[in-house]
Amino acid sequence: MSILEGYTVLDCSIAMAGPFAAQRLGDLGADVIKIEPVGGEWQRHQAAGDARGNRINVSFLSLNRNKRSLAVDLKSPGGRRVIERLVAGADVFIQNYRAGVAGRLGVDYETLSAINPRLIYxxxxxxxxxxxxxxxxxxxxxxxxxxxxxxxSGRKGEPPQAAGQYLVDAITAYSAFEGALAALLHRERTGVGQKVEVNMLDAITTIQMQELSVYTVGHVPQERSAEPHAHVYIRSPYGTFATRDGYIAIAMPNFPGLARALEEPRLDGLDPDIAGWHQRDETFALVRGAVAKYTSREALDRLLAEGVWSGPVYSYADLLADPQIAHNRTFVEYDHPTEGRVKTPGFPIRFSRTPSAVRRGAPLTGEHTDEILGAAGFGEAELAALEAEGAIGRGRP
Structure with a gap:
């Protein structure tokens, strides 16, 4: 039995953060019903990297596995009746509209919790x-x-650079996922549902627990270096360095080992606290020049032999070829009815008794409308009437 088997989640979210959170619940066995407009959710039509698929683009495919699709117009009276009936038997409702939109659509917490007091919203x-x-x-x-x-991070005087992933969306998704699980646990103990609020600003701020405490408690300002030091609150050398054939990363090394590995005697005898904190640029430049003499493999072999924390800078191709990734079974593969063989990151938490699983790939728009609403008690005549008024879309595989 999956951890969340028997729980129903209504996913009324769009883009990345909300769908990612709902997908995590689906990975643990919940029946996730993706509620989307009759014309399909926005993400179906906007793929990152313009990575288009056959009938489902890669962005949507990656964020909506283990879900069924219900196409419904929330702005129509018929659509609201559909949602109200589903909410009565649901466990979790997720939305990520801009503030105030849920109220205008009639899917705010006050409205839905009145229908189902056990609902986690x-x-x-x-x-x-x-x-x-x-x-x-x-x-x-x-x-x-x-x-x-x-x-x-980055160079003093140069424009700041964003992270190489959609970091805030991902952190917000995990915050919502954790919040939903915690509220479900509370409901198991008390029988009472509640509202869970998550916002992107707080999510990205609070993961900087250490860094912001250094500023608020330790009163150490952010002072970027002229060299591309990777973080203002860690001693130099700390960052990426060019080799003869690529790049490597070095983190918090011991200076004698660094000097021996790179055959740079000027590094030997440096006081890490003085050189690392107060002579960051000079130290970084010294290491940069020494690393450039070697290939990436040569530099890493020498550094690791001296106990210097270092590692390769991977491309996505390198990451997928890494033996540890294969050993961990980090990626999952499954067959999708329209997109073929899919390889994508799986669920990162391992359970000894209740492993996660891909039970279905991302759905087509409204693919499961008849199935979902039929189970909720809608007869064929009622479904046909709702379709005729544009309240629902009855997609086909």
């Missing part, structure tokens, strides 16, 4: 449901910029 916003920034667009890059983290 997860509300995801960019900045919070109220406050001075409540109506600002909650987009990953904008939240990365606002979080302060961009000014902890």
């Amino acid at each position: 997860v509300s995801m916003t960019g900045y919070g449901e109220d406050g001075p920034h409540a109506q600002w667009p909650g987009q990953d890059l904008l939240l990365q910029a606002m979080s302060g983290a961009m000014l902890s």
